[in-house]
Every structure is written in C-alpha cells, then in structure tokens.
Amino acid sequence: MKKHLFILGKNWRLALAEIDSYLQTRDYAGRITDYSSNVAIVEFENEKMSIKQIGNLMVFLGSVQKIGEMIDFIDSETFTDAFPIDIENNRAKVFSGRRYVDNTLKDMVYELFPKIKNEKFFVANSIYPAAFNDPYYKKSLVAYFLHYVNKFFNTYLKEQGAKQAIYYRYPQKNIESGKLNPIFPHHFFTYKLYEPNRVELLYCMTSEGMYFGKTITVADSNFQKEMDEERPFKEFKFTIPPKFAKTLISFLQLAPSVRNKKIYDPFCGSGTIIQFGHMLGYSVYGSDIEKNYIEGTRKNIEFTAQLLEEPIPQKILKENFFQSDITDVHEHFSPEFFDGIVSEPILIPISDELPDTEKIDDYLDSTVIPIYKKFLEQAYLLLKPGRKLAFVSPLIKTSDNRRLNLPINRMAEKIGFKSIQLLSTDHLPEKAIEIENPSFELHRSKFKSIFDGSSKKILREFFLLVKPKTGTKSKSKKKY
Numbered sequence: 001m002k003k004h005l006f007i008l009g010k011n012w013r014l015a016l017a018e019i020d021s022y023l024q025t026r027d028y029a030g031r032i033t034d035y036s037s038n039v040a041i042v043e044f045e046n047e048k049m050s051i052k053q054i055g056n057l058m059v060f061l062g063s064v065q066k067i068g069e070m071i072d073f074i075d076s077e078t079f080t081d082a083f084p085i086d087i088e089n090n091r092a093k094v095f096s097g098r099r100y101v102d103n104t105l106k107d108m109v110y111e112l113f114p115k116i117k118n119e120k121f122f123v124a125n126s127i128y129p130a131a132f133n134d135p136y137y138k139k140s141l142v143a144y145f146l147h148y149v150n151k152f153f154n155t156y157l158k159e160q161g162a163k164q165a166i167y168y169r170y171p172q173k174n175i176e177s178g179k180l181n182p183i184f185p186h187h188f189f190t191y192k193l194y195e196p197n198r199v200e201l202l203y204c205m206t207s208e209g210m211y212f213g214k215t216i217t218v219a220d221s222n223f224q225k226e227m228d229e230e231r232p233f234k235e236f237k238f239t240i241p242p243k244f245a246k247t248l249i250s251f252l253q254l255a256p257s258v259r260n261k262k263i264y265d266p267f268c269g270s271g272t273i274i275q276f277g278h279m280l281g282y283s284v285y286g287s288d289i290e291k292n293y294i295e296g297t298r299k300n301i302e303f304t305a306q307l308l309e310e311p312i313p314q315k316i317l318k319e320n321f322f323q324s325d326i327t328d329v330h331e332h333f334s335p336e337f338f339d340g341i342v343s344e345p346i347l348i349p350i351s352d353e354l355p356d357t358e359k360i361d362d363y364l365d366s367t368v369i370p371i372y373k374k375f376l377e378q379a380y381l382l383l384k385p386g387r388k389l390a391f392v393s394p395l396i397k398t399s400d401n402r403r404l405n406l407p408i409n410r411m412a413e414k415i416g417f418k419s420i421q422l423l424s425t426d427h428l429p430e431k432a433i434e435i436e437n438p439s440f441e442l443h444r445s446k447f448k449s450i451f452d453g454s455s456k457k458i459l460r461e462f463f464l465l466v467k468p469k470t471g472t473k474s475k476s477k478k479k480y
C-alpha cells in the first residue's frame, strides 16, 4: 500500500497528534504505521489520494514541515549492516549491505526519472535520523551515508547518459561537526525542487528501518512568517506562534470543508489565531477585553486579506470582532452558534525570575482559574453539540523546580465537556525499542498531555474538549 512520509516539526509529539487528528476524519482516514521524532509514516485508506489533496492538507497542518511519497524501504538490520558505525570490523557485511542499498537507489532512479539521456538533474538529499542527537546520525548517516548517496546520484546518472547531475552541497563545517540540518522547507521553492528532474529525496530512519521518499509538498514558511512579522498590529512581546495557531485549528477536525464553518477566539489579542483561521478559509470571529486589541485585530485581518488578494468586507470586520469581557460573550451570539472555538486565554505575567510556588498558586486561584472557568462555561453555551474547543493553558515552572498547571480537565468535565486525549497511543504502533535518547520516549503510561517547552518563559499545555452530542440535560430528560 502506498505510504507517505510526514516530516515533523520540532514539537514532534504535537505534530503526531495533529496528523492523527486528520487521520481520524472521513476525508483523510488512515493511520500512522511507524514514526520517529522526525517522521510519521502515514497510510491513507484512500489509496488514490491525489497530490492536490495532500497539498491541501499541508496548508492546514501547523506542526508538519514536509510531506513526501514513500518510494522504498530497507529494514534496520540490512541498513545498519551497510552503514555501521564501526566499518573497519564489519567489512564483509558492509560490502553485501551496500550492494543492496545500491540496487534500491538504482530502482529509485528509474521510478523518479523516466528519461535520463542528455537530461540535467539536481538532487537534494535530506536525511532524517530517528533523533538528531542519536550518535548514529553523526557517526554514520552524516559521516558516510550522505556522502554515499551524493556520489551515487552524481556518478550513476552520468553513467546512464545524463548531461549533468548536481547535488545540493551542505556547508562543510556542518558536515564535519555532525550538526547537519536537512534542507529547510523553503528551499523546496528556492531550488525549484518541484520541477521535473529536480528533487528533494528523503531518507527517514526509524527503529524499523530506512524509508526512502521524495518530497511532494512543504510548509509555506515564508508566507506564514510574512503574515506574522509584517502585520501592522504587534502589541505583545509574546503572541501564539503561527504554527501553534494552525495546529489548534487542526484539532477542531473541521477541515477540509471549512467554508461557512464559524470559529471563534474570545481572547484574540492581536488576532493571530483568527488571521490563520481566515487564511484557511473559515468564517472567523474574535473578541477581547481590550478595545485597542480589537482595533489591532481588525487591522491584522485586513492585512491578511490583502496578502491573500481577497479583500474582506468592512461589515464583517466591524461585526465579527468586538470588545467583551469573557463573562458576557454569550450576549453577542445565539446559543450553539459556533463550529469551533480556539483560543490562547491569559497566560501569566512574564518575568525574568522563576516565580515562587506559593505566590503563583494564589495568583492562579484568584485570577487565572476563574477566567478559565468562565471561558469553559461560555464555550459550552456557544458551541454546537459534537463540536470542539481547542486551547492552550499555561504550565508554570516555579523557583523550587515544580511545574504547576491548571485543573482544566476537572473544570471542563463539571461543565459537561468531554476531554479528548490529544495523541491516543492506541492509534500508534507499539514500539518495543531501547532508545538511547530519553526525549524520544512515547510510553503509553507516561504520555498524558502535550506541552510546548521550547520557550523558556512560556510553557503552553494543549487541550482539546468536545461538547457531547447529547448534553447531560437532554440525557436526564430521557430518564423521565
């Protein structure tokens, strides 16, 4: 069965959760058959999924960098026989292993390039190890395998009559240090790797083996950056990063038929989530307690619409974005108005020093928790049954090295929501592997919630809740 390689962003658990949420929908039904901290191997139920459909999916994904088509696979034992760390003491195995790799690469050439004679080729080889700090990456994949595939394409294509066969040259100092990043997603456009005879080849290692593939689509990171960095209203030091805004929207499971689907951010700030919702084609709504933030959000949405070359009517800008305290937002809509609510409500004041546990506990009890409680109550009123609420809440590191979070699931369940585990490990193949790198663990028992710790100052925990189709009230009615 045809498989796809999804190259994961830095927060790979979040990326797996995001991919899995699409695979649970009708349009993208499928499953993750294998994964590492850099790649998810995906099998769609619909074998005839077109490149256009995959391209559309890429537009929605926030935490995925590239999607490729799988071409071949070599199991772990055969591959490491060909490329062991210790070559000197394994000469015989290396010899036969490499013959196998060679044949795999030759088959790949014929699949990729139907005509070779007198043609010009450009190949960019991107290697994704199981984890970048796995010693095997530096000691074998970068030290030997990269050189090997570069040389293979250069010589083999010429032997077959190619006029030119060039490969992408990584900076020598990165190769020597072993700290080599595969080419960035935007290089796909810079080097025109979508054109005939120009490819990015993906080599993705998991505990099962080496997957060989070809990139078919990448995240448009430049456009995303422009939407974020060039927008007219930039009030905050910290706004939600675009990739998280998109990932939260993904969790609502409304794509790809998003036209006329209404989504709402009641703590919209500068409007980041709304900007990306608008870009993806949703009908977007937003409110905030601060009037000037609403003005700013309107400017940012107008800017986004200009970038997309689709002007947005003034009437929508005026009506869909308004100032309101979270307590009163239900007054602006009829009940069960929204198809999705997605937000980054208040975090905590940012300071250079880690806060004292007792002080922050008081602050959470008196200020933060009541706002989240109101938020959950309002969201419950405004969501259509069966629809979802996706948001982040703060995870706070304290001076005595503790981590405090909010009792979200408890509060939500009291109100009537059901919590959805973001990445149900039941959806993933079990991995009985010894992993040297502890950050690459995904044990069933340990894996409860997903958070982002890439910024030292703000840690965000991701939540997904669903308003059940039959609410508690109607259930109790049935009894009598």
Ligand SMILES: C[S@@+](CC[C@H](N)C(=O)[O-])C[C@H]1O[C@@H](n2cnc3c(N)ncnc32)[C@H](O)[C@@H]1O
Residues within 6 Å of the ligand: 236, 238, 239, 240, 266, 267, 268, 269, 270, 271, 272, 273, 287, 288, 289, 290, 293, 324, 325, 326, 327, 344, 345, 346, 347, 371
């Ligand atoms: C963390 S910021 C959201 C930033 C936003 N995600 C962005 O990217 O710009 C939280 C927002 O909640 C708003 N806020 C705080 N208390 C509120 C309340 N009681 N009701 C509504 N909004 C409130 C703040 O004004 C702030 O804009």
